[in-house]
Amino acid sequence: MSTVGLVVEYNPLHNGHLYHIQQSRKITDAESVIAVMSGHFLQRGEPAVADKWARTEMALRAGCDLVLELPVAYSAQPAQWFAYGAVAALDATGVCDALCFGSESGDVRALARIADRLAAESEAMRLRLGALLKEGLPYPTAYASAARELLAAEGDADAAFGLAEPNHTLGLHYLLALRKLGSPMAAHSIRREKAGYNETAITDAAIASATALRRLIFEAGGALDGLAPFAPSSTLAVLRREAAAGKAPVGWEAFARPLFHLLGALPAAELASYAEVTEGLEHRIKGALRELRSWRVDELLDLLKTRRYTRTKLQRMLARILLGHRKEELTADRLAGGVQYIRVLGFTARGRELLRRMKKTAAVPVVQSAADGDWPYLAMDARATAVYAAGCASARPADAWRDYTEPPVRI
Incomplete structure (x- = not known):
């Protein structure tokens, strides 16, 4: 059973994400899809608009077969560690043949060329990055600038063609993570269509960024009707159920x-x-x-x-x-150790078959509850759930401990 891995947040899952799932399966000829998904706190530091079990259901109903949780130790990190943790989780399953991510160009060969040059983490790159950071540039801008300067100095000024774009930067770090881990997963990229990662305006009748959709939700006072043209009906059904229960939207x-x-x-x-x-x-x-x-x-x-x-x-x-x-x-040494376990959030019938295979292939234990181990990052995930529950309007005290009591979502 060939399997493609996706790194996702689904905050919330929309038509662009649905396209990514479908095209990832198509271009890799994969029979199954594994998504490693951020839990309650996301890469940009925001709380998720709906809890991780609700977003897992969105993922499974949209075509993913198995959803794993990216530990919060990695999920709320800059691109380098976010990508490393996600790729490490997919690699640790032992069943993932390919990784497919979205980018502004869809040109994985150009990004791979940059990754090959930067994988060694030269002293010149580290020094220039540090200097740009001291000048006051934010990390993504400083990294892109340092990479462009380094490649230009080596006579390859055109290589870092689009590192200022957020998904190019993230894609580059996925490729660097594959190299650091020595992972056999093949890398593929799909071009983002019609809406950029941080784009707040809606300019298409059916595709909008998650950023724009969250803005639409909160500007409407939490009303969800405006999402209808931009998200699958299954996403809307889950969000409406969570909103009726006082558990969404959360900001x-x-x-x-x-x-x-x-x-x-x-x-x-x-x-x-x-x-x-x-x-x-x-x-x-x-x-x-x-x-x-x-x-x-x-x-x-x-x-x-x-x-x-x-x-x-x-x-x-x-x-x-x-x-x-x-x-x-959260030191670099600890993060570089990779994932200590694989946390299952949900699965389909095909995902159940993947889990059976993972019992033999996984490099780390596969768990379905925070009660299944005492790893520090798993405990951090459980505490994040308790904090998140306290922010939900109608949460019960028992919701704070769902990491110990909630079974994986099954579709």
């Missing part, structure tokens, strides 16, 4: 009170111990709190944002503080 403002409590109560020196609180940001946080006019996370982010500190970087920082993630838990 940053749902966590404003506990977040501001932490930011106000913790001394600056203690804030500095949390992951992503770098270069004196703890003092910037304390100063911004004195300027607030409302208890809104959006206002805090606006006060904190600079050319150096992007909204994404700041959201990841706030997520780490909210979740209690200390720097020593």
Whole structure:
């Protein structure tokens, strides 16, 4: 059974994602699809609009066969570690033959050419990247600039053709992760159609970015009807069910009170111990709190944002503080160790067959509950669920412990 792996968030799953699933299966001639999906806190540092079990159901109904959870240790990370954790999870299954990701060009050969040149992580690249970061550039911009300069110095100025584009950068890091892991998975890319990754405007009758759709939802006060042209009916059905239960849509403002409590109560020196609180940001946080006019996370982010500190970087920082993630838990050495387990969130009948195969092929234990092991990153995922549940309007106390009690979604 040939299998293609996808790295996803589905926040929420829309028609563009459906196209990605279908085309990934087609161009790789895969019989089955494994998705490794971020849990409750995502790559840009945002809480998911619906919980991970609801989004797992969206994925299974859209054509995925097996959904695995990307640990929050990796999911709320810059591109380098987000990609590494996701590729490590797919590789660890032992059943994934290919990886297929979306990019602005769809040209995996051009990205592979760059990855081959950068995989060695030369001292020149590290030094130039560090210098650009000190100049105040955000990491994605600094990395793209350093890569372009390095390749130009080697006489290959055209190689880094589109690294300023977010999906090109992420795709490059998928390819670098494959090389670091020595993974046999073949890499493929599909060109993003009609809507960019961060595009907030809706310019097509059927395709819009997840960013634009979340904006549509929240600007409508949580109403979901506006999503109908842009998402599969199965996605709408799941979201409407979750909304009726008071569990969606969820955004940053749902966590404003506990977040501001932490930011106000913790001394600056203690804030500095949390992951992503770098270069004196703890003092910037304390100063911004004195300027607030409302208890809104959006206002805090606006006060904190600079050319150096992007909204994404700041959201990841706030997520780490909210979740209690200390720097020593997320060191480069620990993250480089890869996944410690494979967490199953849901599966179809074909996915069940994959799980049977994985019992023999997986490089790490395959688990279906937080009760199945005591790995530090699994405990972090369980705590993230407890925090997320507290932000849902109608959550019950029992929802905080769903990682221990909720079985995988079965379709």
